[in-house]
Amino acid sequence: MxxxxxxxxxxxxxxxxxxxxxxxxxxxxxxxxxxxxxxxxxxxxxxxxxxxxxxxxxxxxxxxxxxxxDEKRRFDIAQQHTAQHILSAAFERIASLKTVSFKMGEEYSTIDLDGQNIGEEVLNKAQELSNDIISKCIEVEEIFTDKEGAQKYNLRKPLSDKVSGEVRLIKIDDFDISACGGFHVKNTGNINLLKITNTEKVKGNLTRIYFLGGLRTIEDYSQKDSILKSISSILTSGLYDLENKVESLLNENKDYKNRIKKLAEKMAYHLARDLIEKAVIVNNNKVVYHKKEDETADFLHKYVDLKNYTLIIEDEKNKTFSIFSNNINCKELIDKLKVNNNIKGGGSEVRGNINGDTKFEDILKILEK
Missing domain, CATH: 2.40.30.130 (Elongation Factor Tu (Ef-tu); domain 3)
Structure with missing residues (x-):
């Protein structure tokens, strides 16, 4: 200090x-x-x-x-900002895509390009060209002029009509020149590396490009490398075999889920018969009640005669009730429950769902009336 x-x-x-x-x-x-x-x-x-x-x-x-x-932070900012100038110029050269906005964050930066459906080939070429400019260690030149003097240069983005007084231009050889007041590195080699990490469509027919520059790129690589090695160890698979290993596991998991689903439905058939025998009669309504424990409950409504029975399934974990019936109006029942209970819910005449603090006994009380 x-x-x-x-x-x-x-x-x-x-x-x-x-x-x-x-x-x-x-x-x-x-x-x-x-x-x-x-x-x-x-x-x-x-x-x-x-x-x-x-x-x-x-x-x-x-x-x-x-x-x-904090000079270390300021250098990081300079790396990201100069990387943005290079990446924006690369997209314009390769695919005539103009940058309409730029935002730098604490973890990553973004540019919004004036186009959508930008293919992998364009992304890869823009990244490759950017890193080529970085590797050439080109001097990043500052030019101070005024608005009139700036017109003599082939600026990537025209100056705003609001600009007045001194204008600072950032020039990277004949690759890019732009008006800018932010921090920049002295030499493109100071950026080390640029990596596009993600893309997404945004409003206004734009594409948002997420990217990293400088030390952030190295840190990102290190984190992902560590994660991949950990996953490789857990799955006892070589790093380059991970994709096939994960795909195989997902297919196995899908197969197991289908088997469990079929078994759950078979169990639901037998469970429904047991529950019907234990049905309670409330005001001439035969009520079948079940507290959900597994996927079997999801198939019960298929095996309970809903013309003669009302099926109520409680999911205690998620604080929900599902009601199925063709002999009472489920929607009206839920609306009555809402009056004196702190719940949310809705549905149709034959099916409804409740979420909130209520009990099976509260539903029975409504049915008794």
């Missing part, structure tokens, strides 16, 4: 302290799609930053204090 910052005033909100700073040296969160600086002012940690205010974890009296900016 060799430089000082002046705190003008501090306002407490909850457990955070909002300090207004004169000539705030901490880069604001969200500016240009970038995450902001962190660090310390005296012994207080900077939790977030805006143009004029930083949020601290402890109170500091107004006055001058030494401050420190």
């Amino acid at each position: 060799s430089e000082k910052v002046k705190i003008i005033n501090v306002v407490k909100q909850a457990n955070r302290y909002f300090a207004t700073i004169e000539n705030n040296p901490f880069y604001p969160d969200g500016k240009g799609g970038q995450i902001g600086d962190r660090g310390k002012i005296d012994t207080a940690e900077v939790l977030s930053s805006t143009e004029k205010v930083v949020v601290l974890n402890k109170y500091l009296h107004p006055g001058e204090y030494f401050y420190e900016i």
